[in-house]
Every structure is written in structure tokens, then in C-alpha cells.
Amino acid sequence: LNPFASVSGSDSEVRVASAGGGYPVLVESSGLRRLPELLLRYAPGHRYAVVSDDNVGPLYGRPAMDACRRAGLAADLFEFPAGERHKTRETWSALTDRMLEAGLGRDCTVVAVGGGVTGDLAGFVAATFMRGVPVVQVPTTLVAMVDASIGGKTGVDTRAGKNLVGAFHAPRLVLADPEALGTLPERERAQGLVEAMKHGAIYDALYLEELVRETVPLLAGEPGASRAAVLRSVQIKAHVVGEDELEGGFRQVLNFGHTYGHALETESSYEMGHGQAVAWGMILEARLGERMGITHAGTAERLERALAQVGFGSPRIPPGGRARIVDLLLADKKARAGVVRFVLLRRVGEVARGEGWSHAAPANLVREVVDQVPAPG
Amino acid sequence: LNPFASVSGSDSEVRVASAGGGYPVLVESSGLRRLPELLLRYAPGHRYAVVSDDNVGPLYGRPAMDACRRAGLAADLFEFPAGERHKTRETWSALTDRMLEAGLGRDCTVVAVGGGVTGDLAGFVAATFMRGVPVVQVPTTLVAMVDASIGGKTGVDTRAGKNLVGAFHAPRLVLADPEALGTLPERERAQGLVEAMKHGAIYDALYLEELVRETVPLLAGEPGASRAAVLRSVQIKAHVVGEDELEGGFRQVLNFGHTYGHALETESSYEMGHGQAVAWGMILEARLGERMGITHAGTAERLERALAQVGFGSPRIPPGGRARIVDLLLADKKARAGVVRFVLLRRVGEVARGEGWSHAAPANLVREVVDQVPAPG
Numbered sequence: 001l002n003p004f005a006s007v008s009g010s011d012s013e014v015r016v017a018s019a020g021g022g023y024p025v026l027v028e029s030s031g032l033r034r035l036p037e038l039l040l041r042y043a044p045g046h047r048y049a050v051v052s053d054d055n056v057g058p059l060y061g062r063p064a065m066d067a068c069r070r071a072g073l074a075a076d077l078f079e080f081p082a083g084e085r086h087k088t089r090e091t092w093s094a095l096t097d098r099m100l101e102a103g104l105g106r107d108c109t110v111v112a113v114g115g116g117v118t119g120d121l122a123g124f125v126a127a128t129f130m131r132g133v134p135v136v137q138v139p140t141t142l143v144a145m146v147d148a149s150i151g152g153k154t155g156v157d158t159r160a161g162k163n164l165v166g167a168f169h170a171p172r173l174v175l176a177d178p179e180a181l182g183t184l185p186e187r188e189r190a191q192g193l194v195e196a197m198k199h200g201a202i203y204d205a206l207y208l209e210e211l212v213r214e215t216v217p218l219l220a221g222e223p224g225a226s227r228a229a230v231l232r233s234v235q236i237k238a239h240v241v242g243e244d245e246l247e248g249g250f251r252q253v254l255n256f257g258h259t260y261g262h263a264l265e266t267e268s269s270y271e272m273g274h275g276q277a278v279a280w281g282m283i284l285e286a287r288l289g290e291r292m293g294i295t296h297a298g299t300a301e302r303l304e305r306a307l308a309q310v311g312f313g314s315p316r317i318p319p320g321g322r323a324r325i326v327d328l329l330l331a332d333k334k335a336r337a338g339v340v341r342f343v344l345l346r347r348v349g350e351v352a353r354g355e356g357w358s359h360a361a362p363a364n365l366v367r368e369v370v371d372q373v374p375a376p377g
Numbered sequence: 378l379n380p381f382a383s384v385s386g387s388d389s390e391v392r393v394a395s396a397g398g399g400y401p402v403l404v405e406s407s408g409l410r411r412l413p414e415l416l417l418r419y420a421p422g423h424r425y426a427v428v429s430d431d432n433v434g435p436l437y438g439r440p441a442m443d444a445c446r447r448a449g450l451a452a453d454l455f456e457f458p459a460g461e462r463h464k465t466r467e468t469w470s471a472l473t474d475r476m477l478e479a480g481l482g483r484d485c486t487v488v489a490v491g492g493g494v495t496g497d498l499a500g501f502v503a504a505t506f507m508r509g510v511p512v513v514q515v516p517t518t519l520v521a522m523v524d525a526s527i528g529g530k531t532g533v534d535t536r537a538g539k540n541l542v543g544a545f546h547a548p549r550l551v552l553a554d555p556e557a558l559g560t561l562p563e564r565e566r567a568q569g570l571v572e573a574m575k576h577g578a579i580y581d582a583l584y585l586e587e588l589v590r591e592t593v594p595l596l597a598g599e600p601g602a603s604r605a606a607v608l609r610s611v612q613i614k615a616h617v618v619g620e621d622e623l624e625g626g627f628r629q630v631l632n633f634g635h636t637y638g639h640a641l642e643t644e645s646s647y648e649m650g651h652g653q654a655v656a657w658g659m660i661l662e663a664r665l666g667e668r669m670g671i672t673h674a675g676t677a678e679r680l681e682r683a684l685a686q687v688g689f690g691s692p693r694i695p696p697g698g699r700a701r702i703v704d705l706l707l708a709d710k711k712a713r714a715g716v717v718r719f720v721l722l723r724r725v726g727e728v729a730r731g732e733g734w735s736h737a738a739p740a741n742l743v744r745e746v747v748d749q750v751p752a753p754g
Contacts, residue, residue, distance in 0.1 A: 019396060089466070089470055093466055096535070096541075096542055097535065097536075097537070100535065100537040100538075100541060101537070127544060128505070128532075128542050128543060128544055129541075129542065130541055130542075130543075131530065131531075131532060131540075131543045131544055131545055131624075132544060132545060132623075153508065154508075155505075155508060158473070158474065158477065159474075160474070160477040160478070161477075163508075164473075164477060164506075164507055165473060165505050165506065165507075166505060166507075166508045167504060167505055167508055167509060167544055168508055168509060246509075247508075
């Protein structure tokens with residue numbers, strides 16, 4: 001049952017079920033070196049468009065293009081400016097136009113090399129280029145490996161909010177090379193670790209324990225521990241999205257921690273990192289569930305201890321922020337008639353079934369939980 | 378076998394097979410009056426976004442919205458400026474933003490009321506709004522009824538060409554009300570008739586004969602003849618796209634007439650109408666097929682007589698245009714090493730199987746066919 005013991009070789013393949021027949025996620029140390037042969041096998045194209053941001057481009061995008069060319073594949077690199085604020089329709093348009101100018105046609109394959117922004121953006125380019133060309137996801141961050149690269153969600157942000165424009169477009173292949181994690185700032189790995197802990201919280205209590213035990217090597221990007229965590233998270237995420245590709249039901253369990261989390265993030269005008277927001281969101285949603293009599297007592301505290309290990313501390317909201325957070329939750333499109341829906345745990349490792357997979361929480365309890373969060377230090 | 382005799386009642390339903398389970402095309406006189414109940418049945422939404430251009434909006438878009446509201450549905454009208462030159466990412470962005478500002482969410486349904494541009498554009502909005510919401514296609518032109526509204530192709534143009542950005546997004550329902558055709562200019566009906574004749578040319582010789590016989594009432598928008606033609610074309614198109622939703626193979630038979638046609642259109646800087654271009658394209662592709670020994674002798678002449686009935690006359694190319702047309706064909710992305718691929722007829726009513734459903738034509742024959750077209754006047 002120990003996920004860290006179950007990884008024998010250095011290569012592992014997890015299959016994701018999908019309407020188009022499914023696709024493999026390869027978790028493979030030094031897998032990047034095999035990229036050209038994997039492209040030929042899983043996504044043979046007349047030409048390849050490698051898409052990276054200008055941080056990852058020099059590190060992994062250009063080497064990927066060079067390796068393809070050495071292997072005799074026609075490949076070009078298309079870079080865009082790094083950062084969530086460039087995950088827009090404008091960047092999507094510009095990438096599309098540059099690919100058209102380069103003469104790429106219906107028989108090209110897009111290769112997304114980078115973090116979550118790159119995967120979402122390049123995936124949306126692929127989803128809409130000549131009504132859809134194949135995409136291969138090559139995540140190079142922990143968040144992208146354990147979460148964003150799997151499940152076929154692609155899209156961009158608009159002024160009205162994040163990911164409001166996009167498409168479901170399953171990749172042909174996801175290639176996660178844990179060796180790439182060494183080049184990241186620790187802050188990024190911490191954020192990825194929060195998403196991995198979320199997988200433990202909703203599905204596998206033992207996995208959460210292991211992650212707590214291995215926090216130090218994981219934060220350091222140590223390859224063995226990283227490979228094991230990526231693999232277990234990929235298994236869990238693949239299982240969830242394979243059950244519910246288009247997010248009608250079960251897939252929403254992945255939103256645990258994200259309802260309060262999203263409001264915290266928005267209230268801070270995105271000064272708060274996504275990992276921090278989701279960490280606190282999970283704790284607050286466990287407190288809410290306990291208050292509603294759905295989540296076993298002690299669950300919130302257990303999550304709080306786990307997330308403290310990663311360095312996110314306990315929830316804090318500046319004075320004045322509380323009312324805005326409650327307003328954001330109650331004004332949300334998904335909130336109807338003052339009722340907000342949350343994914344709630346039964347206990348660590350198990351989501352409580354409600355009406356579908358979420359529960360209507362009364363406005364007064366939603367507010368109480370927020371009101372009892374202390375102000376920062 | 379007479380398609381015009383096979384329509385007994387006033388309502389007819391044709392089912393289109395699709396990965397998502399398929400959808401009905403209703404060919405129904407006065408069907409527009411039933412729109413609200415049909416929306417509730419086939420695409421129940423929390424709110425409805427009716428999308429029309431500013432020509433069709435006052436005629437059919439606003440009445441559709443009003444009818445929905447009277448029936449108790451929450452509906453809003455979103456208009457955009459009419460014309461192919463507005464079928465762009467900019468218009469798509471603006472429509473999306475206006476829907477977001479109006480507070481529409483994941484539980485809305487888009488209702489595209491209009492011609493081919495509206496169907497493509499509103500379909501692409503629906504395909505990408507919050508990663509995809511349902512769309513109902515309500516075609517009001519003959520071209521859209523017999524062709525564009527069926528098959529799930531959506532998209533917009535870019536400076537590099539038409540329909541280069543888009544997605545496959547099957548509608549929940551297509552509702553074609555032949556009574557709407559009476560409000561069109563005859564020129565539009567002529568263009569639709571060319572696409573209908575193409576259906577006869579590739580699949581049903583008797584249907585082509587009937588269309589020739591009924592050209593006068595069809596050009597006049599006479600409801601009985603229109604309903605019969607729309608229904609038979611819908612049956613043929615539904616069969617073809619049902620066999621090959623994502624255009625890997627059989628669906629390309631619908632491109633008959635469109636290879637030369639597209640080059641004619643581009644050479645004229647789109648001064649030439651699409652119907653005219655496809656009419657002449659079919660004749661030239663029949664001539665090419667005869668020259669290659671694939672198409673039975675006399676086929677081109679038979680098509681020429683049929684299309685002359687619609688008023689498109691015989692192919693003419695201005696001096697100087699011939700070389701540009703050949704260049705366009707040979708420079709096309711689909712052309713490799715001086716070979717252009719064409720869908721070719723065996724005879725009227727039957728496409729000749731080649732390598733898949735198209736044939737490589739040698740450059741010298743492609744040129745010869747163009748060189749022998751006389752100049753205008």
C-alpha cells in the first residue's frame with residue numbers, strides 16, 4: 001500500500017481513459033532524451049511545433065527542438081512571454097498566426113514544454129488550429145506533472161476570470177520527466193506538493209502520510225521521491241478524470257480546497273500564490289465540513305499539520321478581507337439563492353458523497369468559517 | 378426513388394451520428410414557432426444566448442428571443458455585424474466577453490440563428506465558452522440549411538485564410554424551417570442550390586435531375602420544393618458526416634468542386650461568390666477527371682448543363698488569372714511535390730474511390746484544364 005515502495009523500475013506508464021481512446025502518461029526519469037522517438041510513436045506529424053515560454057524555452061524547449069531535428073524530425077520552437085498574465089486570447093492568437101506563417105498545416109503536432117500556463121495555452125492552440133491538431137504535453141513543473149497536464153483541459157484567461165475560454169482536448173501523450181524538477185524554484189515545488197496532498201486528502205490517506213514524511217526531499221526536488229509522488233498523483237488524477245472526462249460529476253472532487261481557495265486568491269488580487277490559496281482552502285473546507293457534521297472531527301487539524309510541513313502555515317485573512325471573500329463566494333455564478341456548493345471530505349482520503357459530489361452549504365456557515373480566521377501575525 | 382415524392386408530412390427528422398451520441402436535424406415548416414419547446418427538449422439551459430448578425434437579428438433573432446421569453450425561458454440576443462469579414466477571432470472575443478458580462482455561465486445554451494457565418498462563429502463561441510456549452514443551430518439560409526449547419530464544423534477566418542481557427546462541436550439540434558428561405562435574396566438561394574447539386578453529383582444522380590427540374594421554384598424560395606431539397610440534402614450530408622465526423626476520410630467527398638473552386642475564389646480576391654466558384658469548380662474537376670480517365674466521358678457536360686440552369690454559366694477566367702490559379706493550387710499546403718489531390722467523380726452520383734477518397738493529379742493536367750478555360754465575354 002505504500003506508493004513509494006510500489007515503484008520498481010525507473011519508467012512507469014499510466015493510462016488515462018478518454019473519449020478518443022485514451023492516452024498514456026509516462027513518468028520516466030531522463031524521459032526527455034527519448035522525446036523524438038516517443039513523438040514518432042505516439043504523435044507522428046509532418047512537422048512539430050514546440051511551444052514554451054521564454055523561461056523554459058532556453059532550458060527545455062530549444063533542446064527539445066534540437067533533439068527532434070537531430071532525429072530527422074521537422075521541428076520549430078514558438079516562444080511566448082512567461083507568466084499567467086500572458087495566458088490570454090492575444091497570446092493564443094499570436095502563436096496561431098506564427099504557426100500559420102511558418103506554413104504549418106493540419107498534419108502538424110504541438111508539443112507543449114513547460115508549466116501549467118504553457119500546457120493550457122499550447123493545448124488550446126492545438127485544440128483550435130485548423131479545428132484541432134494533436135498535442136503532446138511535456139510538463140516541466142511539479143504542478144503541471146501532478147495536475148495540469150492530465151485530463152485534457154485547455155484554455156486561457158479573460159479579464160472576467162481565469163480559464164473562461166477553452167476546450168477539452170486530450171493529449172496524445174503526457175511525458176513527465178522528474179529530473180526536470182531540479183531546475184525549479186522551491187516555491188513552485190511547494191505549490192505542486194499542495195496539489196499532491198490534495199490527491200491524498202480526497203483519495204488516499206496513506207499517500208498523504210507519505211508526502212508528509214518525504215516533504216524535505218520533495219521540496220528539494222530529489223529525483224527518487226519526486227518520481228514516486230508524481231506517479232501516485234498521476235494514478236489518482238488519471239482515475240478521476242477517466243471516470244468523468246468532461247466534468248459532469250466525479251471530476252469535481254478535484255476542486256476540493258478550490259472554492260475557498262479561489263476566493264482567497266481573488267481577494268488578494270492574485271498576490272497570494274495558488275498553492276498557498278489551495279492549502280488554506282482545504283483547511284477551511286475541512287472546517288466547514290466538520291461544522292456541517294459531514295467531515296469527521298479532527299480532519300481539518302490533520303490537514304493543517306500536513307500543510308504546515310510544506311511551509312504554508314495556518315489560514316490568515318487581513319481585516320476587511322473577510323467580508324470581500326464571503327461576497328465573492330455568494331456572488332459566484334455557481335452560487336444560487338445564497339447557497340454555495342463545496343466538495344467536502346468524509347475523512348482524510350475520502351470525499352463525502354452529497355448531491356452528486358458536492359454539498360450545499362448555508363451562507364451563515366460559509367461566513368462563520370471565514371470570520372473565525374485570525375488576521376495575519 | 379424520387380426524393381421530392383418521399384416527403385409526406387410537413388415535419389421530418391434526420392439523425393446525424395456523432396461521437397457525443399448524435400443529434401437530430403428537424404426540417405420543419407413553421408418550425409421556428411416551436412423553437413422554445415424544442416430548446417427545452419433538446420438543450421435545456423439555465424439561460425439562452427441567441428446569436429445573430431445585424432441583418433438576421435431583427436428578422437429572426439429578436440423574434441426568437443421574444444418567443445423564448447414569452448415561454449418563460451431566460452434569453453438574450455447578441456448581435457454582431459453581418460458579413461464574412463466579421464467572422465474573425467475579434468468578433469468571437471467580443472461575443473464571448475458580452476456573454477460573460479451578462480453573467481452567462483456553464484449552464485447556458487447558445488442558439489445560432491442565421492446563415493453560415495453565424496453558425497460557424499456562434500458555434501465556435503459555444504465550443505470554447507467555459508470549455509464548451511451546448512449549441513443549437515437554426516439556419517435561415519439555404520446554404521446553411523443544406524450544408525453549413527450540419528456536421529459540427531465551427532470556426533473563424535484569419536488573415537492567412539478561411540476557417541483556419543476552429544473546433545468540431547456537434548450541435549444538440551439543427552432546426553431548419555424552409556419558410557425562412559422566402560426572405561432571402563435569390564442570389565443566396567442560387568448559392569445554396571449549387572451545394573445541393575453537389576450532393577446530387579457525389580451521391581444521387583436522380584436528386585440532381587430533380588433539382589434541375591425544380592430550379593425555378595427553388596430559386597423563388599417556394600416552400601414545398603425548398604423543403605424537399607433541404608430534406609434530401611440533409612439526408613446526404615448527415616450520412617456522409619455520420620460516417621466520418623472528424624474528416625479523416627469519407628467526409629472529404631464533400632470537397633468535390635472545392636479545390637479548383639477555392640483557387641478561383643481566392644484569385645478573384647473573393648469578388649466571385651462561393652456558389653459561382655464551386656459551380657465552376659465542379660465543372661473543372663469533372664473535366665480533370667475525364668482527362669485522367671477516371672470520370673466517365675460526358676460528366677462535365679452534364680454538370681455544366683445543370684449548373685447553367687441556376688444561372689452560373691460556363692467557366693471563364695480573365696487573362697492573367699490562369700497562371701495565378703495554377704500557382705495557388707500548387708502552392709497549397711495540401712500539395713506536395715507538385716501533386717494536387719482532388720475528389721473526382723466516377724460518374725454523376727458517384728465519387729471515384731482513389732487512395733482514400735481523393736486522387737493525385739499531375740501538375741501538367743491541373744494546368745491544362747485551367748489553360749483551356751476561355752476568357753470572359
